[in-house]
Amino acid sequence: MSSPSLDPGGGRDFEGSFGASDPILSRRAEVQRTAASQLVRRKVTSRVAVFLCRASLVAALVPLVAVLAYTIRRGVSAWSVAFFTHLPTPAGIAGGGVSNAIIGTLIIDFFAALMAVPLGVGVGLFLSQSNGKVAYVLRFGADVLAGIPSIVIGIFAYAVLVVTLKHFSAIAGSFGLAVIMLPTVTRASEVAIRGVPRDVTEAGLALGGHRAHVARRVVLPAALPGVLTGVLLGIARAAGETAPLLFTAIGSQFTSYNVLHPMAAMPLIVYFDGIQAYPDLQKAAWGTALALIVIVFVLSVGGRVLSSRVRRSVG
Amino acid sequence: MSDQPVITEQVARQQEPITLTAPARRDSGLMATAMSHEVDDSAKVMRLQSLGVRFGDKLAVRDVSFDVLENCVVALIGPSGSGKTTVLRALNRLHDLTPGSKVEGQVHLGEVDIYGGDLDATMLRSRVGMVFQRPNPFPTMNIYQNVVSGLRFAGVTRKALLDEAAEAALVAAGLWESVRFRLKAPATSLSGGEQQRMCIARALAVEPQVLLMDEPTSALDPAATARIEELLSELRERVAIVIVTHNMQQAARVSQRCAFMLMGADRAGELIEFGPTDQLFNHPSDQRTADYIDGRFG
Amino acid sequence: MSTTTATEKTSRIERAGRLQSRLSDPGYRWLLLVVAGVFGALLLAILIALVLQARPALVHDGLGLITSTRWDPVHAHYGALSMVVGTLITTAIALVLAVPLGLGTAVALATYVPRRLRTPLSVLVELLAAVPSVVFGLWGLLVVAPWFAGSLEPWLKSAFGFLGIFNGTPIGIGVLLAGVILAIMILPTMAAISRDVIIAIPRDQREGASALGATSWQVVSGVVLPSARSGILGAGVLAAGRAMGETIAVTMVIGNTDSIPHSLLGQGQTMASLIANEFTEATEPFHLSSLIAVGLLLLVISALVNGGARLMVRSIARSAPGVGVL
Numbered sequence: 001m002s003s004p005s006l007d008p009g010g011g012r013d014f015e016g017s018f019g020a021s022d023p024i025l026s027r028r029a030e031v032q033r034t035a036a037s038q039l040v041r042r043k044v045t046s047r048v049a050v051f052l053c054r055a056s057l058v059a060a061l062v063p064l065v066a067v068l069a070y071t072i073r074r075g076v077s078a079w080s081v082a083f084f085t086h087l088p089t090p091a092g093i094a095g096g097g098v099s100n101a102i103i104g105t106l107i108i109d110f111f112a113a114l115m116a117v118p119l120g121v122g123v124g125l126f127l128s129q130s131n132g133k134v135a136y137v138l139r140f141g142a143d144v145l146a147g148i149p150s151i152v153i154g155i156f157a158y159a160v161l162v163v164t165l166k167h168f169s170a171i172a173g174s175f176g177l178a179v180i181m182l183p184t185v186t187r188a189s190e191v192a193i194r195g196v197p198r199d200v201t202e203a204g205l206a207l208g209g210h211r212a213h214v215a216r217r218v219v220l221p222a223a224l225p226g227v228l229t230g231v232l233l234g235i236a237r238a239a240g241e242t243a244p245l246l247f248t249a250i251g252s253q254f255t256s257y258n259v260l261h262p263m264a265a266m267p268l269i270v271y272f273d274g275i276q277a278y279p280d281l282q283k284a285a286w287g288t289a290l291a292l293i294v295i296v297f298v299l300s301v302g303g304r305v306l307s308s309r310v311r312r313s314v315g
Numbered sequence: 316m317s318d319q320p321v322i323t324e325q326v327a328r329q330q331e332p333i334t335l336t337a338p339a340r341r342d343s344g345l346m347a348t349a350m351s352h353e354v355d356d357s358a359k360v361m362r363l364q365s366l367g368v369r370f371g372d373k374l375a376v377r378d379v380s381f382d383v384l385e386n387c388v389v390a391l392i393g394p395s396g397s398g399k400t401t402v403l404r405a406l407n408r409l410h411d412l413t414p415g416s417k418v419e420g421q422v423h424l425g426e427v428d429i430y431g432g433d434l435d436a437t438m439l440r441s442r443v444g445m446v447f448q449r450p451n452p453f454p455t456m457n458i459y460q461n462v463v464s465g466l467r468f469a470g471v472t473r474k475a476l477l478d479e480a481a482e483a484a485l486v487a488a489g490l491w492e493s494v495r496f497r498l499k500a501p502a503t504s505l506s507g508g509e510q511q512r513m514c515i516a517r518a519l520a521v522e523p524q525v526l527l528m529d530e531p532t533s534a535l536d537p538a539a540t541a542r543i544e545e546l547l548s549e550l551r552e553r554v555a556i557v558i559v560t561h562n563m564q565q566a567a568r569v570s571q572r573c574a575f576m577l578m579g580a581d582r583a584g585e586l587i588e589f590g591p592t593d594q595l596f597n598h599p600s601d602q603r604t605a606d607y608i609d610g611r612f613g
Numbered sequence: 614m615s616t617t618t619a620t621e622k623t624s625r626i627e628r629a630g631r632l633q634s635r636l637s638d639p640g641y642r643w644l645l646l647v648v649a650g651v652f653g654a655l656l657l658a659i660l661i662a663l664v665l666q667a668r669p670a671l672v673h674d675g676l677g678l679i680t681s682t683r684w685d686p687v688h689a690h691y692g693a694l695s696m697v698v699g700t701l702i703t704t705a706i707a708l709v710l711a712v713p714l715g716l717g718t719a720v721a722l723a724t725y726v727p728r729r730l731r732t733p734l735s736v737l738v739e740l741l742a743a744v745p746s747v748v749f750g751l752w753g754l755l756v757v758a759p760w761f762a763g764s765l766e767p768w769l770k771s772a773f774g775f776l777g778i779f780n781g782t783p784i785g786i787g788v789l790l791a792g793v794i795l796a797i798m799i800l801p802t803m804a805a806i807s808r809d810v811i812i813a814i815p816r817d818q819r820e821g822a823s824a825l826g827a828t829s830w831q832v833v834s835g836v837v838l839p840s841a842r843s844g845i846l847g848a849g850v851l852a853a854g855r856a857m858g859e860t861i862a863v864t865m866v867i868g869n870t871d872s873i874p875h876s877l878l879g880q881g882q883t884m885a886s887l888i889a890n891e892f893t894e895a896t897e898p899f900h901l902s903s904l905i906a907v908g909l910l911l912l913v914i915s916a917l918v919n920g921g922a923r924l925m926v927r928s929i930a931r932s933a934p935g936v937g938v939l
Contacts, residue, residue: 024553027480028522031469035441035826038470042437046830050725056717057726057734060804063797064741067752140923141656147851147919148659148912149858151885155892155908159662179655240745243860243885247892267747267861274751275865282755289748300743304736412823414728440826451821455839465825468835517825 068293075290078283088253088269091278098288100255104264108170108249109239111259112177117231120182124189124227125220146183153179154244161248168250170263176244181234188230192223229307236299240292242267266292358385360524360555361406361443365420368401368410374583376401378420381574381589383525388547388556390570390592392563393607397576398584399559403527406557407443408436424524441469444518444554445527449534450510452502452517459498461513465521480520487553488516489546508539515546519554526550528558532565544569563608567596575604663909670902678906684871684887686895691903693910695873699788699881702874703863704856706792707799711856712849714796715803719845720833722804723811735808742801750865753794758785758866766878780876784868789877791867795859799852806851806926810844811837847925854918858911860885884911 086097123142127135157176162168196219204218220227245251251268252261266288274285361383368376376398383389391399401410408429410416422429429439444465452461462481463471471477481498485491490512494500505513511531518526532540547556547569560566566573573595575588588595588604599605670678674691681692722735762785770779814837822832838845868880869890882890884907895901 023479023483024522027476027483028524030476031441031466031471031480031521032438034471034473035438035469039435039438042470042828042831043435046828049830049834053717053721053725056714057721057738059714060718060738060741060800061734064737064744066756067744067748070752070756071748138653140920141653143923144916144919145656147854147858147915147922149860149885149915151858151860151888152659152663152908152912152915155666155888155905156659156662159666159905160658163666179659182655236743240743240747242745242747243889246889250893267745270745270747270751271861271865274747274754285751289745289751292745293748296743296745297740300740407824409820409824412820437826437828440824445824447817447821447824449817451815451817453818453821453836453840455836455842464822464835468822468825468827468831514821521826 071286071290071293074283074286075288075293078287079290083284083287087255088284091276091281094280096280096284098264098266098269098284098291100252100264101266101269101288102291103255103257104170104249104252105239105266107257107259108174108177108245108263108265109235111171111174112181112238113231113235115174115178116181116185116234120185120230120234121189121220121227124186124191124230125193127186127190128193142183142186145179150176150180150241150243151246154246154248157244158247165260167260168248168262169260170249170256171259173245173249173263173265174259176248177238177241180241180244181238184234184237185227185230188233189223189227192226192230193219195226196222225306225309229303232299232303232306236296236303239299240267240296242271246271359383360385360387360425361557362423363402363406363420364423366402366405366422367419368398368405369417369419370413371415374581376405376584377579379574379576379584379586380420381572381586383555383557384572385555386551387572388551388558388570389572389574390566391557391559391574391576392561392566393576393584393587394578395561396582396584397578399576400529401584402576403445403529403557403559406525406527407440407445409445411436437468441465441521442523443525443527444521444523446511446514446518446529446531448530450507450514452505452510452513454501454503456502457499458494458502458505458513461502462517462520465517469521480522481516484516484520485513487519487546487550488512489542490516506539508535508542511535511539511543512546515543515550519550523554526554526556528556530559530561533561540565567592575599575601575607577603577607660912663905663912667902667906667909670899670904670906673899674903674906678903679910682873686891686897686900689897689899691899691906693884693887693903693907695871696882696884696887696907697910698873699867700857700883700885702788702881703791703795703867703883704853706789706877707795707856708849708853710793710796711800711803711852715800715848715852716807716845718800718804719807719811720838722808724829724833724837735805738804739801741797742805746798746859746861747865749794749798750862753790753862753866754786757794758790761785761790770878778877781878783878784880786866786868787878787880788867788874791863791881791883794862794866795856798859798862799855802855803848803852806848807841807845810841810848810926813844814840843925847922850918850922850925854915854922857883857918858885858915860889864889884908 080097082095083097084102085099086095087100088098089096123138127138153176156179157172161172161175165172200222201219245265245268249263249265249268251272252264254264256263269288270285270292273281273288276282359382363382364380366376366379367374379398379402381389391402393399404410405418406422406429408418410418418430421431424434424439424442427434429443453464456464459481462484463477466477466480482491482495485494490509493509494505494513502510502513511534515526515531532543535543544565547558550556558566558569570592572590573588573592574586575595576584577587579585588599588601590600595604596608599608670691673689677690677692679692679697680694681690682694682698683690683692684695685691718738722731722738726734762783766779766783766785766789770783773779818836818840819832822836827835863883864886867882867886869882869886870880871882871887874881888904888908888911891900892904895904
C-alpha cells in the first residue's frame, strides 16, 4: 500500500498521519470478525420476523374467511322464496320470512341517505374550498363524530325524536343512521371535489359563471362519481348498524310504510332472533345476516370499484 | 506534493460548479499537474467484468468492465440516463432490493464474486459502503447513533469499538470538531452539508474497503461541495472510492480514473472509455468522449 | 358547427348566470358557512342532548355512578363501575391481540408482500371492517362460543390455570370471547392506518439502512418502525376507541352479568352492552337517565380517545375513501 504524505495544509488532524493504517485495519478486522460471527443470528432473526409478519397477515384474514363461510353456509339454507316474501311467524311455525325487515331497511336507509347526503355534500364542498382554521376544526370534528359509538348516536336520536314525538319511529332511526353516515359522505365529497382538475373549475369561471353556478353545473357533475362512492360507502356502513335502531325504530312484527311508527329492520332481526334458543329463529337470523352481508359488500365493493374507475379515467 | 491543495483551490476557483459546457481541456496544464498522483496499479480492490443490469426484460446497462484500484477515486461520468447510478448500485448489490432486477457478468471484491453466492449481501455492504445523493440521516437517531448504526446492524456491541470507530469516522469526514460535544443532538439538527458529511462518517464507521458515492454533492451548496471534495483526497487513503457525478469539473478535480458512459441506441447504458483522468480529459481515445468533454451534448 | 354550439353554450351560461346573480359570491360562501356550522353544531347537540337527559341521574347518583359496583334498578342504586371495568378488560384483551397482529399485518402489507398483491390483500383486510357488527355477534355467539366452551377454554384452563386468570366454568360466552371478537373487529383499523404510516416512510431511509448492511428485519425494526412510532401509536389509540364503543357484537357474547368478572372465563358487562340491554325496559325511576348518564360517560371517553388519536396520526388522509374503517 502506498503511503503518500498528506500535508493537510490546514491543521486538520487526521488521526496519526502515518500510523493511520494500523487502527483502521484492526478496526476493520474486528468489525468483519464480529459481523461474520453474528451473521447467522441476524439472518435467522430476520427470517423469523418476516415469517411472523406474513403469518399475522394470514391470521388477519382467517376470521374474514370464517365469518363469511359460516354465514354463507347457514344463511343459504334459510333462503327461500318464503323467506323473502313472508312475514315472520311465531317460533316453531314454519313458513316465516323477513319481508317486513327488508322493506324496513330499505325505507329507513333511504330516509337516512336523504338526510345525510345533501348536508354531507354541502359540507364537503365547503371543506374542499377552504384550508383555513375553520376547515381544520371541522375536519377534526368530523373525525371525532365518526368515532362516537353508535349506541350513543342511538341515544341522541332517541332524545331528539323519540322523546319529543312521544313514540318510537322509523324516522328517528333514519336520523341516527344519517348522523353515522355523515362523516363518510362528507369526507368522500371533499376528496372528490378536490380531485376535480383545476382547469375544469377555471374554465367554468372563465366563461362568466358565478361561483355557485360553476359549483353546481360544472364541478359537482365532475365530482359526481366520487361523491356517489361516498354515498354508497356511507349507506353500506349505515345499513349494517343495529345499535341506533334499538330504541328508535325498535322493530316490528308487521310490514309498515309509516315512518312515524316503529319499523322492522334487518339488523334487528339478526340481533333479536340470533339470541333466541329456537332453531328456526336462529335460522332466520343467519339468512338475514347473509342478506345483510351481500348488501353491504355489494355497496362497499361497488363504491371502491367506482372510485378506482374514476381515478383511472381522470388519469 | 505539497502543492496539491493549492492547485485544487485554483482549479476550483476558475471553474463554474455545474455546467457541462465549460471545456475542461483549456485548463489541461493545471489538470495534468493535479492528476499527477500516482496510484498503485497492483492492488485491484474491485473488478467489474461485463457487468450488465436488467429490470424485467428491459436492459439498463450492458457489458461494463473496469477496475477499481486501492487508494483510487474512480469517477463515473456521462449524461443523464447513461446508467452510471445503475452501475454503482450493482457494486453493493442494492438492486437485490428491486424485484425483477437481474445482474449479469461478474463483480469481484478482492477474490470473491459478490454475485457468486459465497458472500452474503449484508456482509458485502459492510465492506462496500454507500453515500446517497440527498443526505439521509435516520431522523429518530442522534448523531452518534447514526454514525454507529452500521456497526450496530453488523452486531458490534463493544462500546469501546463503537466510540473509537465513531470518532475516527467523524474525524475522517471532517465533522469531529464541530460535533464532538453535541453527539447526542438529533442528526436532523445539522445543516445539509454537515448531514452529508455525517452520512459519509456513517458509511466509514464500519471501515469498508470501498466507498460508493452517488452524486454526493448535487444537493449541496458550493461551499459544502468544496468541503466534501477536499475530503475525498484524504479519504482515498483509507477506502477506494467510486463516485458518480454529473459535474465534469468535479470528476476532473477529484478522480484518478474516469469511466465515461453513454446511453446506447437500445437505451442501455454502456462504457465508452475508461482510463486515467487526465488522459480521458486531454487525450480521449473515443470521439464521443471528446464530444462530451467539450460539451457538445449532455 | 362547433362554433355555433360553443356560442350557444356560452349564451346559455350567461343567461343562467344572470338568473343566479342574486346568489353572489359572498352570499354563496355565507350559505356554505351556515351549512358547515350546522354540522359543527351537531357535535354540540349530541353532548347537550345527552347531558339534559342524564341530568336527573347525575343529580341522584352523583359520583357513585362511576365509583360503585352495585347496579340495582330495583332499589334505585346505580353504580356502573363494573361496566367501566368490563369495558376496560374487553378493550385490553382486544388490544393485546390486535396490536401485534395488526402491526405485523401492516409490516407485511407494506414490505413483505409482492407489490401487485399489496392492494388486493389490503382490500381483503379492510373488508373485515365492512362486516356488520351484528353479524360478528351472531357468528361469535353461535359458532365461536361453543368452540370456546368445548375446546379453547378447557385447554387454557389446563395449560395456564396456574396463572389464576382462567378459573371458573367455561361456558364460552364471556369477557374473553368478547375481547377476541373485538380484536377481530379493530384489527383492520390498526393494520390499515399503520400500513399507511409505514409506507409513508421515505425510500431513501430504507435504502440507507440496507446500504449499511442491515438485514430486511433490521431495516424495519431499526429505522422504519421508530420513524413510524407516533402514527402507530395513534392507530392503536384509535383502535382502542373503537373497541370501547363497540356495542352489538359485545352484547351478544359477553354474558350480561352486572358484576366484575373474577376470571377471563367469566361473564361481564360493558358500558355499551349495559345500555343496549336495559334501555327499552328501563321503567324504574332514574333507570333510563342513569343509562343515558353511562352513555354520556362513554361519549366523553370516546371523544377524548379519538381526538387524542387524531392528533397523533395527524389525519393521514387516505386519498380513496375506505370501506368505513376510519
